[in-house]
Amino acid sequence: MPDTPAEPTAAQPIDPDILSRNLDELSDEELVTAHLEGRDGAFQELFNRYRDRLVHFITRKTGDSDRAQDLVQEAFIRVTRHLHRFDTTKKFSTWVYTIASNLSKNELRNRSRSPLVLFQKLTSSWDDDHRPLQFEDLSMRPDDLYRKRFLQRLVEDTVEKLPEHHRLVFRLRELEGKSYEEIAEITGVNLGTVKSRLHRARNSFAQRIEHLLN
Numbered sequence: 001m002p003d004t005p006a007e008p009t010a011a012q013p014i015d016p017d018i019l020s021r022n023l024d025e026l027s028d029e030e031l032v033t034a035h036l037e038g039r040d041g042a043f044q045e046l047f048n049r050y051r052d053r054l055v056h057f058i059t060r061k062t063g064d065s066d067r068a069q070d071l072v073q074e075a076f077i078r079v080t081r082h083l084h085r086f087d088t089t090k091k092f093s094t095w096v097y098t099i100a101s102n103l104s105k106n107e108l109r110n111r112s113r114s115p116l117v118l119f120q121k122l123t124s125s126w127d128d129d130h131r132p133l134q135f136e137d138l139s140m141r142p143d144d145l146y147r148k149r150f151l152q153r154l155v156e157d158t159v160e161k162l163p164e165h166h167r168l169v170f171r172l173r174e175l176e177g178k179s180y181e182e183i184a185e186i187t188g189v190n191l192g193t194v195k196s197r198l199h200r201a202r203n204s205f206a207q208r209i210e211h212l213l214n
Contacts (some may be wrong), residue, residue: 007089012169018030018033018034018036018037019037019039023039023041023042023045024045026042026045028046028049028091028092028093029088029090029091029092030088031043031045031046031087032046032083032086033088034094035083036084043080046092050093050096051072054072054075054096054097054100055068055069055070055072056074057097057100057101057104058071058100058103058104060103061104061105061108062104062107062108063146064107067107071100071103071104071107072100074103075096075099075100075103078099079095079096079099085142091113154209155175155209158205158208158209159171159175159205161208162201162204162205162208163204164178164202165197166197166200166201167201168187169183169194169197169198169201170189170198170201170202170205172186173198174202177189180194180195180198183198
């Protein structure tokens with residue numbers, strides 16, 4: 001398991017001082033031993049030492065200070081769950097930062113697969129070319145493909161709620177990839193009107209779909 005630094009080692013004799021000295025005088029590894037021996041407050045001391053540092057560390061990696069608070073709690077839940085396996089000849093700091101780093105990577109990976117982020121990627125090239133929004137990619141993993149299909153249904157449902165004259169230009173441009181000139185010919189309006197309607201349609205669409213995805 002990647003969060004644990006080593007396999008369990010043979011039990012070592014407990015230094016009586018670990019159970020009698022002030023907690024703030026103990027090293028991280030001694031606090032681990034003290035906690036496992038049942039000393040009150042040892043784990044809280046360990047948590048207090050690393051909480052703020054880990055929040056800062058995860059915030060830098062994820063850009064989300066609120067979420068970082070949750071992930072630090074999750075990190076220490078994992079520490080609690082596996083602390084009995086911790087090899088006290090190793091550094092506790094290395095282990096806990098490894099856990100925090102793994103949680104940060106998982107957070108970014110999950111965030112990158114969210115429907116909202118997929119939508120933002122799909123629409124980031126508006127006006128750069130004539131390619132319609134793409135939802136199917138057979139090279140994708142099944143869970144990512146599911147998210148794309150979910151987004152496709154959401155897009156189609158949202159487009160149906162646009163005013164009719166906005167819905168038409170949006171469909172022709174963003175779902176079918178028509179050029180502005182082709183849209184003007186199909187709708188019978190001038191190029192400036194096409195661009196104006198499409199701009200309003202995009203804004204309306206984005207407001208509607210982002211509300212659904214948040």
